Amino acid sequence: MKGIQDYYPDHFAQCYGCGRLNEHGHQIKTNWNGAETITKFVPKTYHTAIPGFVYGGLLASLIDCHGTGSAALALAKAKNIVLDKSNAPRCVTASLQVKYLKPTPIGSEIEIKGIISEITERKVKVSCELFADDMLCVTGEVIAVLVPDNFGKPKNANLQ
Numbered sequence: 001m002k003g004i005q006d007y008y009p010d011h012f013a014q015c016y017g018c019g020r021l022n023e024h025g026h027q028i029k030t031n032w033n034g035a036e037t038i039t040k041f042v043p044k045t046y047h048t049a050i051p052g053f054v055y056g057g058l059l060a061s062l063i064d065c066h067g068t069g070s071a072a073l074a075l076a077k078a079k080n081i082v083l084d085k086s087n088a089p090r091c092v093t094a095s096l097q098v099k100y101l102k103p104t105p106i107g108s109e110i111e112i113k114g115i116i117s118e119i120t121e122r123k124v125k126v127s128c129e130l131f132a133d134d135m136l137c138v139t140g141e142v143i144a145v146l147v148p149d150n151f152g153k154p155k156n157a158n159l160q
């Protein structure tokens, strides 16, 4: 199933968390689920922190990319953008806060919900809830900021 990440242009599709072109990354897909957003991921045994439980850095990474993906979906909706080819808004993380409430069991599918709690022209705040075995294990808040298409490129890149 496609996600917002399939509508980023190639140079925004290399992200370790969500880039469809990063063969070593998690390649998560973020979609609407009613008024909320959703992504799913199954950690591998090598994502272990303590035997039986998932490494927290991985969980932060999943929340990070689900947050920026949710922000892009919300901006597309707010600006009436019909997603096609590579026209999705592109957001980067300005802030990521994560709270680990319970150890996250390894071996089950993780589900992350995103709730758009604030949206302006360029900034989106997304509250995330991460569940495993129907248990709320982690919460997070992502502040994502819309960036231009040339974000991260040297200013004189066209002269090289």
Ligand SMILES: CCCCCCCC(=O)SCCNC(=O)CCNC(=O)[C@H](O)C(C)(C)COP(=O)(O)OP(=O)(O)OC[C@H]1O[C@@H](n2cnc3c(N)ncnc32)[C@H](O)[C@@H]1OP(=O)(O)O
Binding pocket: 008, 012, 013, 015, 017, 018, 064, 065, 068, 089, 090, 091, 092, 093, 094, 095, 120, 122, 123, 143, 145, 147
């Ligand atoms: C599209 C595919 C990519 C997928 C990305 C996956 C997630 C990632 O890992 S991204 C990589 C990690 N993030 C980064 O490297 C970003 C580094 N930071 C930056 O480049 C800049 O600080 C950036 C773009 C976030 C904001 O800079 P700038 O464009 O100048 O924004 P600026 O005008 O100062 O602020 C815009 C809004 O964001 C808010 N904001 C900016 N930074 C922060 C922050 N750290 N915390 C809270 N709010 C912030 C501002 O207060 C402002 O809010 P408002 O509009 O309400 O006044």
